[in-house]
Amino acid sequence: MQKNTKHRVTMKAVAKQAGVSQTTVSYVINGVTSANIPEETRQRVRDAIKALGYHPNAAARKMRTNRSHLIGFITDEIATTPFAGQIFKGAQAAAWASGKLILLSNTDNNTDLEQAAVEAMLEHQVEGIIYAAMYHRQVEPPKALYEARAVLLNCFCADRSLPSVVSDEVGGGRMATEVLLRKGHRRIAFANHTASDPGVIGRLEGYKQALAAYGVPFDEALVCVDIGQADGGYRCAMRLFQQPDRPTALFCYNDRMAMGAYDALRKLKLSIPDDVAVVGFDNQEIIAAHLHPSLTTLELPHYALGKWAVEYLLAHIGEEYPLAPVQHMIGCPLVERESA
């Protein structure tokens, strides 16, 4: 354990240890192949680097190569959803595969902080910026984002002027409903969230598409709208399943509403899945896997979204900005458990 703050190992020391010039060390570190340095010499330099614990100075290297090897990553509300971790992991996997590190800033949707974060990242000469939303929505990206190579993650802007990757809400809603249709259900209720975000609109659209594909007429009376939390799901289920001619299945906008619906169905003495089959959305592990019975649900592809965003950025790192505004969509996989 070295008590040392001033004597960081220098390139000079590496050169001395390897018996070569500093220029040779620099060539080896920066992978300059045109320099024609024999492999045996390269190995000697690498050994010296290892033996001395030398860390090439990234700032100095950046000055020479004009590559910072940094990617900026801006999130809106990292602490309010459990999804940030998977989004970040996907992004990091792609970044690390190319030797990049991630500068992370959380802005809590504060416009001034967003602008400041982008500017601070540009000052650090990031090679690109990922702008990530924790739930799928339309955003108004900070203006400074147009001065960088930027990709929108789990969000999109109104004029589609920046590349974007989001989950396929319509496909997810369709699959959730099809799971129930395939099991023979025809009176399928839908507890939706009171909002007009892409998840709400898309999942309802998917629900309708699936019903149509099976020749089941859409019945407005089977759709209940309330807040997208346990309480909202509870109230929706109480309203939908007290009717004598009640539905036999329930698709919930998210797992939290399903959690509340479970309480209501239990209160109504209806068993899951025998009396009522239930399908959720989000695969919020802590809820979905641990309800009794465990919840069949659709998974949001957060890891894949994070990975795609960074891969797209890195694939276009040499190009002008803003990058070509591809609008990419990734499917939501079904997670079958016991509730349907």
Added chain:
Amino acid sequence: MQKNTKHRVTMKAVAKQAGVSQTTVSYVINGVTSANIPEETRQRVRDAIKALGYHPNAAARKMRTNRSHLIGFITDEIATTPFAGQIFKGAQAAAWASGKLILLSNTDNNTDLEQAAVEAMLEHQVEGIIYAAMYHRQVEPPKALYEARAVLLNCFCADRSLPSVVSDEVGGGRMATEVLLRKGHRRIAFANHTASDPGVIGRLEGYKQALAAYGVPFDEALVCVDIGQADGGYRCAMRLFQQPDRPTALFCYNDRMAMGAYDALRKLKLSIPDDVAVVGFDNQEIIAAHLHPSLTTLELPHYALGKWAVEYLLAHIGEEYPLAPVQHMIGCPLVERESA
């Protein structure tokens, strides 16, 4: 929207626009007060910077000032707990207050990745590294961490050779039990997690201390140990509350166990809090606030942990490393709801 990849605004352009020398621009940007530049000239430079959208090159600035303004932040399992967001937010609040950005790496507890992450961060000349665990535990920090100013967050090392900040588990367990004692309960069961981490040991110790303070003898039969998830809580509650001489209160190691205990108590037709008062731990919002009745619990001080770690680091940034190994502890606040 500027289509421009090559013509980043230069310091030269700023100097021209402001009608001053590049040296003057540099002095203004770097806050060199000894240069005696009139305020009127400084303002002209700031106006030109704003008008042109100039971003000073952080790498170049770093070369001059030897300060990267970067802090490394290494996490072990960002995606498996919902706590990472608050820890990060606390860390970021402290970092931003000092104009620092955070380089984040998640390592999934992989030793090789940890070592690589620390080395990559050192290469970027971070001013210090926070090594964060997502649950309170003892860790074996990567060796490279001793080559930096490092602080352990939500974890500690066996020989206490690095500074560390963790939550006060004993105090939390004591407070959880006291809530029940104050309401008159004397037969208080404890559903603990099967592990030997500081949370398990500390909360049990706090439970015993609170009982002792109220003159209630500790009864081994009232402690049930099972996995720290809903299933474990369910099984513990079934075991503890089927006895005729059953306890009147239950303290659960975490909110997930409490969630399972709720199911068991409902099955046993015992109402919460009238027949059995329940207190959880963690304040996992998505569970605790949405159970029926809502759960009284202890909050883990994640934001405060993150903030303390970075503030400690920044307060000692000029010092030799490893930093003085202060072992700091932060209390777990009580969140009173309806279950006790």
